[in-house]
Amino acid sequence: MSLKRIAIVINSLSGGGAEKVMLTLAKGLQAKGHEPHLLVLERAVEHAVPADIPVHFCFADDDRNLDSFWKLGASAAKLKQFISQLQQHVGSFDLFLSNLHQTNLLMTRTGVAPLYCVVHNSMNEELKRQRKLGPFAWLDMWRAHKALDGQHLVAVSEGVADELRHSRRITPASVTTIYNPFELDEIRQLAQQPVSELPAGDYMIHVGRFARQKRHDVLFAALAKMQHDIPLVLLCSNRKKALKAVRKFGLEQRVIVPGFQQNPFPWIKRAKVLMLSSDYEGLPTVLIEALAVGTPVVSTLCKHGPKEILSGYLAQWLVPRRDPQALAAKLDVVLEQSPDVSDADILDKVTLDAIVERYLALIPAD
Template identity: 30%
Template sequence: MNKRIAVVVTNLAGSGGEKIALTQAKLFHKKSNKVVLFLLEDIKSYNTENLGFPVIPLTNKKNKFKLFGKLGYKLYAKILASKMKLFGDFDLVLSNLPRSDRTVKELKHNNKYFVIHTSYKAEIEAFSKKLANKKIKLYKYLYNNENLITISNEMKDDFISLDIKPKTIQTIYNPFDFIDIIKKGEEDIRYEFDYIISPSAFRKEKRYDILLDSFKLLKNTNIKLLILAEYNQELSQMIKNRKLEKRVIITGFKKNPYKYINNAKLLVLSSSREGLPTVVIESLILNTPVISTDCPTGPKEILTENLSKWLVPVGDSKKLALKIDEALNKKIEIKKELINKFNEDYIYKSLISLIKE
């Protein structure tokens, strides 16, 4: 029997968590369920045409009720509940990212799950004591006695260390449509030079300073670096400060990043923290080798067996550069059995089991 699923996310502005929420909705729809994707804000960088299911924004402005604090999220929840009623009773509500979680926390529904996309422990450790205490208080309010899904096994330990006591907690990896990713990876691109790629948005935790420092240290000076992020003045200045303007290209956000990843010599992730880095899995699906920091959490669960050799310590630009140079001179075998656990058909069985008969 087909089920009715509500997927809730802040917006579709372009981050990994937002992309995964869209992927969740697509997967439930593909499996003949009735799906509605709810956005707190009407912001869309990802293509939402011809999805076959509704994408319903709760407001048309960014951060419309954010300044109202908890009351603001009660307002979001009230709007969400009223829009959900238009579609009937939902069997499952999946919330993605903290602002959506604050909204869904206020929603009265007997089968709601919160999908945790990043390491809250690593996030909190980077804060001042005052801000860290504030965040811990927020996360305890949000997740105590709630149903949680972490996207990597290591993330489950975070909640124990932070003294957060969920009602249930389990790991379900993000789903990936291998066939679609490979098909989109086969599209032509206009670049005729060799390059390594970083398809991550420009954020502090992505540590572009480390990536650029390591790129400057490479022995291979013919290779270029493609950054699939929107133009950012700070990022541009970081490139200029290292005199890398001729070797580093900021391409802007791409709706189809797969063709760029597919044609890259390597994908490099320099983050200080992640959840389960989507781009690493997508790169392996496309048979493009990956060099990644061994950050909390996720990379070590993806780069296993022979691929674990390509993990480097967080914040070490010299070791990152050495590994990039080494990988550029090797043929790295990516065994399909190491990534099959991320196939959407396997993941769907876990997601649909969240609905109790």
């Protein structure tokens, strides 16, 4: 295939899973001789970005509320102009990949093509969550969902794809399932790097944003019900907020909060178990990363993704959502058994080369 120029558009490069996934995809595209460009709405960067992958910040530092009711049209017009000027400088893009709600709201109004919106989470579950926060929060999420109507979509799991195809709110132009890409060999190499801050003894680990979706309250409640009392390490980007919650639950002596780590893999590899307590996901990358380095996992059976990752004999490590007792019991079992998880079926389905080819196949034939 001749060189293809791909625009990966995203809210920011902060420490989230979608950002990490797209950075991995960009590296994979570049390794195959293509030209990925990262188009970023906000100047928030926590992940390590390779110096040879171009990053373009689309808006000025003082631009705020880009997707608000009163600024959405102007923001989309400004983004369209930015992309037009960028293409005059670097050449036309063969594919646009839009990620996350704010970016989707803007990109679907620019008229660029071919455009695919990558859906990283369960929209239905997000709407349910926002409804509890009030009508304005729900309306913002509803707008993000409606922006996908008539669009070409990439779902990161079969569960998300099925939800999109049967949605009563939107009718997508197409839905394609493409799992998130993983550089498995690189993950295993990075996991060998020394880290001076690692706890001296055994510990459990949770990796993810400190957000309602992740249900740290369920996680903390499970800690209090466990027979084992080894500490829990939280790797998250909002350390201040996490520490406040730890104090609220009286777990200062049990929970360690180092904060976001650009290389979390040594932490994951040395953990006795990685846990996921979320209400919903798309395809939770941390579960696959843990399996890649041989760390056992326990996850809530949330929508969507975990049951596609923990299939076959690994399904025994799935527990009901919002059930601290079940989570605690399963964590105790894992700590007793230390199961071998290195031959998980999912690892053969998410290799970087295979996923890159799936994305390249979205580009229309010349």
